[in-house]
Every structure is written in structure tokens, then in C-alpha cells.
Amino acid sequence: MKKFLTIILSTFLLSCNGQENKKEITNNKKMDKENLEYVTFGGGCFWCVESCFNMLKGVDVAVSGYAGGHTKNPTYEEVSTGKTGHAEVVQLAYDPKIISYEQLMDIFFFLHDPTTLNRQGNDVGTQYRSAIFYKDEAEKVKAEEGLKISEASGKWNGKYVTEVTKLEKFWPAEQYHQGYYEANPTQPYCSAIVGPKIAKFKKHYGALGMLNPEDSE
Template identity: 85%
Template structure:
């Protein structure tokens, strides 16, 4: 009886390990850097958004920057006044054979509240607005569909205020903003706001097998 019990437990463990290994290799294809696509959107402070998307399989690079304004080559200080019209955004280079536009949109709506106008938590101003930028009509249609899907999910009870806007220009932010959280994890805002959000993100998308193996 004891041996039988040990055998049953062993089979169960092997089965569980097999499922876990299967999860870890999901979408574990080699990235095709010659055929990357690009997606630009804003969902609050770009320090957090950039850090989270950089953890996903299929994402080659994430750059923090500014879009949607009227001033050429804006600075962070100018954008923070709200007078240039820009939003803090990230531009993502990704391999659509590994991670789809639709999956990236699911992450986008997971990471911020699309029902708060010009605000995310204590970050207030038009530079923190919820906005998706599209490059052509086909991508506009996909953005509209992603928005409808998120609204139908019932995750947020308020009315969505996410803008869907034609991308005119993306301006990379100053170098010190790139990888900001990784370089400054103990900075007060990072430790109080960004860190907890990244931890929540890792738990959710790690369980779905969507993180790079080294961070899953």
C-alpha cells in the first residue's frame, strides 16, 4: 500500500512538472528581428509601462517617449507642463509571430485604468492620458476592436476614455528615462508605485507563460 501511494504521488509530480515545462516553452520561438512591427501607446507614467513590456516574450525593445503633441522635439520638462499636448508613451518593437497585437493590447489595458481622464493614480495631467496611436486604417480597426473587447470584459466599471489617434511623430525621451526603473528601483516613486505594479504584472503574465524565461 505504501509503495502504491508513492507511485501515485510520483506520477502526479511528473504530470505537474510536464505541464509546467510545457508552459515555459510556449511561444519560445527565435525572434525574427528583420520583420518586427511597432506599436505606440500611452497609459500613464512610461517608467512602469516600459519596464513591464520589456519582460514579455516576443518584445524586442521598448523605448519611452512622447507623442500626440504639437511641439517638435519636446523635453520632459515641457511635456510635464501639459502645454505641448504630448502624452508619455512607449514604442514597442515586437515579433508578431511570437506575440500578437491583440495580446499587447490585453497587456495595455491590464496595466492602467482606461476610465480615468488624464490621470493614473496620483499622476494627473494630459501627459498621462490613455491613448493608442495607429499607423494606418488596418491598425486603427484593430485598436477599436481591442477597446471594445476590454469594455466588454467588465474589468472596469466606468466609461472608457482611451483615445485612438493617428500617429504623426514619436519622439524618444531623454536617455535617463530609458530603463529608468531598472536603474533606480529605490527611488521613492519607483519603490512605492512602479515596483508593486511590476510585481502584479509578473504574477499575472508569469502564470500565463508570457514572460521571458529568465524572468518567468
């Protein structure tokens, strides 16, 4: 019985930090590159956020990376210390004719808790902060408006702590982080935390026809 309780407790104490596997996977979706725009979100551990956004029609690719820090070429190990100032983020290349910025914002606020400061579940630190990185003033206005709308909706109980800040530089994460869940679904953190969140995402947004057919099965 004691051993069983230890296993259960260990599952709940899992965090994104330090759970590495060198298996790699790449995204091969093809879209009309001329129509693509970009947006960068920070919503806790990037493994889950990236996986969900990569399922959406209109999203060419979601890339895990780092933004908002003060060092060049940050590594996962450095960012995980919280000393570089970077947040784990996902940058989306999307076609606004297929999926809107507002829809992406709605999904972003669905995928993480925007009311917890520097924390998502057991992932604690400034690298897990809720953040929207904008490229220009027009996008800043849309981000701030979307944040107000979501907060007023009552979807989350509490005041939003989401940071809205200008994107100075996006640093892609190491290759083994790209498509991490798809390559490592049985890894402990993935199976206990990421998998259930992705299933919830599919259930909520699949009915809206926003997922690719093969992803909504």
C-alpha cells in the same frame, strides 16, 4: 507618530513628474529585426509600462517617449507642463509571430486604468492620458475593436476614455528615462508605485509563459 504619518502621506502623494535620476540603462535583447512591427501606447507614467513590456517574449524593445503633441523635440520638462499636448508613451518593436497585437492590447489595458481621464493615480494631466496611437487604418480598426472588447469585459468599472488617434511622430524620451525602473528601483516613486505594479504584472502574466524565464523568477 506625527513624523511617521508624514512619511506615509508623502509616499501616497508621489507622482511620476519631477522624479529624475541621471543613471542610465540600455536594452540589449536581440531578435530578428526583419519580422518586427511597431505599436505605441500611452498609459500614464512610462516607467512602469516600459518595464513590463520589455519583459515579454516577442518584444524586442519598449522605448519610452512622447507622442500626440504639437511641438518638435519635446523635453520631459516641457511635456510635464502639459502645454505641449504630448502624452508619455511607450513604443514597442515586436515580432507578431511570437506575440500578437491583441495580446499587447490586453496587457496595455491591464497596466493602467483606461476609465480615468487624463489621470493615473496621483499623476494628473493630459500627458498621462490613456491613448493608442495607430499607424494606418488597419491598425485603427484593430485598436478600436480591442478597446470595445476590453470595455465590454468588465475588467474596469466604467466607460473607457482611451484616445485612439493616428501617430504623427514618436519622439524618444531622454536616455535616462529608458529602463528607468531597472536603474532606479529604490527611487521613492519606483519603490512605492512602479515596483508593486510590476510584481502584479508578473504574477498575472508570468503563469501564461509570456515572460522571459529570468524575469518570472
